[in-house]
Amino acid sequence: MKTGTERVKRGMAEMQKGGVIMDVVNAEQAKIAEEAGAVAVMALERVPSDIRAAGGVARMADPRIVEEVMNAVTIPVMAKARIGHIVEARVLEAMGVDYIDESEVLTPADEEYHLNKRDYTVPFVCGCRDLGEAARRIGEGASMLRTKGEPGTGNIVEAVRHMRKVNAQVRKLVNMNADEVMTEAKLLGAPYELLLEIKELGRLPVVNFAAGGVATPADAALMMELGADGVFVGSGIFKSDNPAKFARAIVEATTHYQDYKLIAELSKELGTPMKGIEISTLAPEARMQERGW
Amino acid sequence: MIKVGVLALQGAVREHVQAIEACGAEAVVIKKKEQLANVEGLVMPGGESTAIRRLIDKYDFMDELKKFAQAGKPMFGTCAGLILLARNVVGHDEPHIGVMDVTVERNSFGRQRESFEANLTISGIAENYNAVFIRAPHIVNAGENVEILAKHHERIVMARDGNLLGCSFHPELTDDYRITAYFIEMIKETIV
Numbered sequence: 001m002k003t004g005t006e007r008v009k010r011g012m013a014e015m016q017k018g019g020v021i022m023d024v025v026n027a028e029q030a031k032i033a034e035e036a037g038a039v040a041v042m043a044l045e046r047v048p049s050d051i052r053a054a055g056g057v058a059r060m061a062d063p064r065i066v067e068e069v070m071n072a073v074t075i076p077v078m079a080k081a082r083i084g085h086i087v088e089a090r091v092l093e094a095m096g097v098d099y100i101d102e103s104e105v106l107t108p109a110d111e112e113y114h115l116n117k118r119d120y121t122v123p124f125v126c127g128c129r130d131l132g133e134a135a136r137r138i139g140e141g142a143s144m145l146r147t148k149g150e151p152g153t154g155n156i157v158e159a160v161r162h163m164r165k166v167n168a169q170v171r172k173l174v175n176m177n178a179d180e181v182m183t184e185a186k187l188l189g190a191p192y193e194l195l196l197e198i199k200e201l202g203r204l205p206v207v208n209f210a211a212g213g214v215a216t217p218a219d220a221a222l223m224m225e226l227g228a229d230g231v232f233v234g235s236g237i238f239k240s241d242n243p244a245k246f247a248r249a250i251v252e253a254t255t256h257y258q259d260y261k262l263i264a265e266l267s268k269e270l271g272t273p274m275k276g277i278e279i280s281t282l283a284p285e286a287r288m289q290e291r292g293w
Numbered sequence: 294m295i296k297v298g299v300l301a302l303q304g305a306v307r308e309h310v311q312a313i314e315a316c317g318a319e320a321v322v323i324k325k326k327e328q329l330a331n332v333e334g335l336v337m338p339g340g341e342s343t344a345i346r347r348l349i350d351k352y353d354f355m356d357e358l359k360k361f362a363q364a365g366k367p368m369f370g371t372c373a374g375l376i377l378l379a380r381n382v383v384g385h386d387e388p389h390i391g392v393m394d395v396t397v398e399r400n401s402f403g404r405q406r407e408s409f410e411a412n413l414t415i416s417g418i419a420e421n422y423n424a425v426f427i428r429a430p431h432i433v434n435a436g437e438n439v440e441i442l443a444k445h446h447e448r449i450v451m452a453r454d455g456n457l458l459g460c461s462f463h464p465e466l467t468d469d470y471r472i473t474a475y476f477i478e479m480i481k482e483t484i485v
Contacts, residue, residue: 001411008408011305011427011466015339015372018303037347039303039340074399075341076428098405098428121406255302255348256324 004121006143012076012099012123013144013207016040016230020220020251021209023047023234026065027072029243036247040076040099042232043069048105048152049235049274052286057107060088063095070096078125083292084110093122099144101125104291105151105234112293117141127211129162129289131169132188135198138206139191145204147228148289149212152235154276156213156222158289163210163226173199212289215273217253217263224257241271295480298323298332302348304340304373308465312473318480326357334367334480337374339427339463342399345373346389355390362392367456367483369476375459376430383433393457394436401431401448413462415443415451419471424450424462431461456483 002008019039024030030041045061046054060081070077076098081088083102088109092100102115104127117124118141127148128134134145147166149159173184173195181199185192197205210223211232220231231254233247240246249266256262284290295318299309306322313320313336321332329335335358337345349355362368362378370378370393377389381396402408408427415422424445432449435441443451443460451460456479464472 001409003407003409005410007425007466008410008427011425011463012405012408014305014308014466015341015427015463017305017307017340018301019341019344034343035347037344039344075343076405093406096404096406123405251344251347252351 009123009143010206013125016076016144016209017207018255019230020247020254021078021230021232022237022247023232024069024238027068029238030069030072030077032244033237033247034073034075036244037251038075038247039230040078041069041073042078042080042101042234043097044080047235047238048288049154049239050152051105052152059106060085060092063091066092066095066097080106081115082106083108084113084115086115089115089120093120097122099123099125102142103127104148104288108291114140114292117143125209127289127292128166130165130188131173132190133292134166134204134208135188135190135194138204139194142206144207144209146209146211146232148292149210149214150279150282151212151288153213153279153282154215154236154274155279156215156219157279159210159213159223160226162212162289163208163223163228166204166208167227170198170203174202214250215276217249217267217270220250221253221257221263224254230254235274239274246270246273294319295334295477295484296321296332297477297480298329298335300335300337300345300374302340302352303344304338305463305465306338309336309338309371309473312465312470313477315468315470316474316477318477326352326354329357329361333484334369334476335361336476337368337370337377338465339372339374342373342376342389345377349377349389358390359392362390362457365456365483367458367476367479368392369458371460371463371465372427372429375432375461378457378459380436381434393454393459394439395432395452395454395459396434397430398433399430400428402426402429404428411445413443413445413450415472416441418442418475419469422469422471423467424464425466426450426462429461432459
């Protein structure tokens with residue numbers, strides 16, 4: 001009997017496919033999310049848009065909040081650790097969190113190295129903007145990926161860019177001759193063996209969710225249309241006027257992402273979604289997607 | 294060709310489709326209840342049972358799924374799918390579909406860090422079967438007509454109740470297709 005195997009860690013993410021993972025900051029929100037049909041919750045001290053507004057250094061959530069959320073729901077609970085912060089990750093693992101997000105939403109602890117995620121029993125999800133970044137994270141042991149998008153903006157444009165980029169690069173790789181792969185590995189900064197595996201499979205070897213800017217049911221459906229395996233919704237739900245209704249609508253739009261009449265129905269009278277930020281107005285240092293290497 | 298549906302509201306749908314096709318049957322991805330009329334057996338995949346249940350209710354699947362089982366058409370639940378089939382779920386007043394005569398307990402091996410792979414002997418199906426358990430349930434009690442097919446550390450992890458087959462683990466996560474092949478044989482027996 002073996003725990004923490006690659007199959008067990010990647011398999012956990014496979015079970016989340018077609019679902020919505022919601023950011024929550026307390027037990028009450030976690031219950032609303034579970035009730036709405038979320039496949040997991042991300043326990044946080046503040047949602048990304050509040051982290052953005054607060055400024056300063058953003059760290060792992062208070063373990064008491066994570067614990068409270070774990071006690072409130074039976075679905076899996078995820079939590080964020082800073083990039084490269086070995087101890088935050090170990091603390092979350094020791095608490096029994098089901099998945100750790102090594103996340104650019106928090107202020108990085110290491111500007112050179114990500115965590116060696118193979119060392120842990122708990123699985124990790126990491127953000128990516130292109131195939132090189134995706135492959136480096138998988139190489140380090142990430143069991144699940146997500147687009148970085150631009151968190152806390154309510155603007156889907158960056159998540160769309162990242163999802164399209166990764167999928168276009170996978171398609172290009174699949175159509176390459178074998179003798180072109182090494183140079184592609186060099187150009188992407190990606191492990192060669194992993195690119196060969198992706199070429200063989202015709203897809204990434206782990207699940208890839210959309211994240212960073214999903215604000216409406218139509219946004220969630222758009223990301224599924226573009227090939228996402230599922231959706232993370234951060235600030236969108238609990239920054240809207242009617243979180244329970246909003247959460248249900250996002251779940252349904254993700255399941256039936258090509259049923260446009262249904263999406264029209266469930267988008268009616270949802271109230272005001274989160275305000276949203278135009279990306280070009282963000283100062284370069286305020287762009288979370290640039291964090292990670 | 295035998296048509297096997299995979300309930301595709303949420304979860305590991307693609308893997309089951311691959312397993313079914315590898316066994317020489319046709320897989321049908323079921324998103325609407327009307328599609329159930331076109332298949333001879335149904336796989337309920339792993340995923341999050343609470344999320345799948347909500348979507349079952351939302352899209353009025355429940356009666357159709359019960360009728361499917363009552364008509365004697367084979368159903369196979371893996372992990373969350375087993376929870377949906379079970380007659381009793383520990384800690385819940387009401388079952389989900391509630392057609393298989395077993396009591397299951399959710400997340401009974403612990404949280405994700407306790408998830409594991411183990412070697413099983415599955416009665417009449419496979420020796421040396423590598424089973425992947427992810428936040429898995431187990432069968433606490435089985436009715437007298439239920440055939441117990443596999444145990445892990447004295448816990449029942451796979452059983453058959455007539456035309457209903459359920460397991461705690463995820464056969465779809467490996468490329469060992471013996472269990473899917475067994476399920477397809479179950480379907481063939483109902484057609485002859």
